[in-house]
Amino acid sequence: MERRVSGRLVLLAYRPARDRPGSGAMLRRLSACGRWAWRHALFAGVLVAAATLRIVAAAGYPSMLWTGDSAVYVRAALTLTPAAHHPGGYPILLWLLRPLHGFTAVVAAQAVMGLLTGVMVYALVWRAARARWPHRPWLPQALGCAASIPVLLDGDRLQLEHLLVSDELFAFLVMSAVTVLLWRSPVPRWSAGAAGLLAGCAAVTRIVGLPLILVIAAGLVMTGLNGAGAGAWRRRASGLTVIVAVGAFLVPVTAYMAWFHSHYGEWGFNRHGAVWLYGRTAAFADCARIKPAPDLAVLCPKRPPSDPRIASPVYAAMFSKESPFRRIGGIYGPRSNDLARRFLWAAIKAQPGDYLRVVARDTLRAFEPGRSPYPTTWTEAKYHFPKSARRALNSAAAVRQTELAEAYGGATGVTLVVQPYARWVRAYQARLSLPGPALAVLMLIPVVGVAARWRQRRRPGTEAGARGRDGEALTAWLMAGALLVIPAASADYDPRYVLPAIPLACLAAALTLIPRTPAPERPGTEANPH
Incomplete structure (x- = not known):
């Protein structure tokens, strides 16, 4: 009895793959793969x-x-x-x-x-x-x-x-x-x-x-x-x-x-989202047309920026030495967001066509053949792999980093x-x-x-x-x-x-x-x- 069983196992082991039970499904899966x-x-x-x-x-x-x-x-x-x-x-x-x-x-x-x-x-x-x-x-x-x-x-x-x-x-x-x-x-x-x-x-x-x-x-x-x-x-x-x-x-x-x-x-x-929207209006805002309230006049942007490395009026209005936020405690000051929200809606309401023109102009920048140093030269430089080890722009930022x-x-x-x-x-x-x-x-x-x-x-x-x-x-x-x-x-x-x-x-x-x-x-x- 033991010899019969062992003989069948040997025959099953040496049986061709196509004759084994379930081999058809395996071949179909391999073929599908x-x-x-x-x-x-x-x-x-x-x-x-x-x-x-x-x-x-x-x-x-x-x-x-x-x-x-x-x-x-x-x-x-x-x-x-x-x-x-x-x-x-x-x-x-x-x-x-x-x-x-x-x-x-x-x-x-x-x-x-x-x-x-x-x-x-x-x-x-x-x-x-x-x-x-x-x-x-x-x-x-x-x-x-x-x-x-x-x-x-x-x-x-x-x-x-x-x-x-x-x-x-x-x-x-x-x-x-x-x-x-x-x-x-x-x-x-x-x-x-x-x-x-x-x-x-x-x-x-x-x-x-x-x-x-x-x-x-x-x-x-x-x-x-x-x-x-x-x-x-x-x-x-x-x-x-x-x-x-x-x-x-x-x-x-x-x-x-x-x-x-x-x-x-x-x-x-975030706590200062209106500040960034204000920066968008800085590219076209004309306070002679907006006629802002007295407490908003401080946010009237100055153009052009004195730093030639800054190509973006948005960046200049928020971070340059001419930024109006310097007079109200910085862009993250306690009054900055509220004043920026009021100013930006007044600017868009007074100059809707200028706002749409600026949006269209900056959207079309994506289709320019070359890449200009926009918004700033150092910002654009960060979008390239550096040649050598790169540190932060100043020592305090380097230590914090x-x-x-x-x-x-x-x-x-x-x-x-x-x-x-x-x-x-x-x-x-x-x-x-x-x-x-x-x-x-x-x-x-x-x-x-x-x-x-x-x-x-x-x-x-x-x-x-x-x-x-x-x-x-x-x-x-x-x-x-x-x-x-x-x-x-x-x-x-x-x-x-x-x-x-x-x-x-x-x-x-x-x-x-x-x-x-x-x-x-x-x-x-x-x-x-x-």
Whole structure:
């Protein structure tokens, strides 16, 4: 009996794989994995190149690059309290990463966010293109890679991932919200809620994220009403979906405002937000036309600044020697925010056309072919990888930076530069960054493409689902446009503020280029590409 059993076990062990029980399912899984890898082989090469680039950058610059706001973020992370002058989303991330003992973990986390942002752009484009070209696997790959390359391989974005500021986290959260929003059409309510929640987290990371909920609501309407059988029921369903998104958006926003109120006794995101809006009006305010109240006359800006290194009137009105805030206790003085709020509304009310002109001018700076030293020469210099170890501008700031770095994780506050990797990365950034005219082309493609198709939208035989794709492209385009306009309308132009809009501009352009009617089916091809 024992010999029979052992003999059967030996035969089973040496039986060919195709004859074993369950081997068919295993072979099918391996075959499916092989097909999946083949479908994304081109993007895998791009992703490996992007990851290698970030490894070299981390070898050349193993520490974070500090800016004027970095100390505020680190101090808030050490005490886990809301900062008085900036939202607290980024300090919460720093607090979560603090047990890893050092800023190297922060560099790695922000690099992963950059890679995932490119992956999300590729996934959305590939998914939409695959539905239109189900039997041409290389076309979705090529279009998805073309859309993700400006995100994954851009030199300026690589440098942004090394800056100790909130922009990379903000860009990742916004792109995550758009990905959840556009993954299915029409949008399920749970997706709308997730998108609203992510947008709310982005808003408590940077205040410019607050108006983005309006873009999400518009996107839900555009993608929800373009489906087949649009009618009263679908309009009601779309309205409920918008309510779910807005409600989810308010959860992190309200929670953060309550946390802020518990520390400072007032509801908001910061204590001096009106000061920054005042700086926006300093570019055009004419007190001869505004006729401000006597107590507001002290805030009438003086132009031009005496320091030639300051190109921005906003920066001059807030930080230069000619700043009117010097006469009322500084920009963070006890009366500064209230006076600034009253002055800015008086200026906009008296000069609405000048305000819109300044906003349009500074928005268009994002499309200039070169990068001027704006807003100041030293601010613009911080957006390049340094040649050598960089210290703070003055000794007091250097000591404070060092103390904060040591308290955070025993790291040094001085930027570490390791050759030859730093030299390679610096040369890469100087040569391979998305120029302004290229961004302008990306923003124009959806406008031209969607406008051309709207003429054919109501023709008989036009597929309703295909029309819905225009809503997806317009949602991404509106989000990119909002990220370009809102900073110019609320603060000032800054090259760093442009970078979160680039992934969305690439996504909108790629979605516009996808045909709105599927390619004819070939015999034997799969009907469902997903």
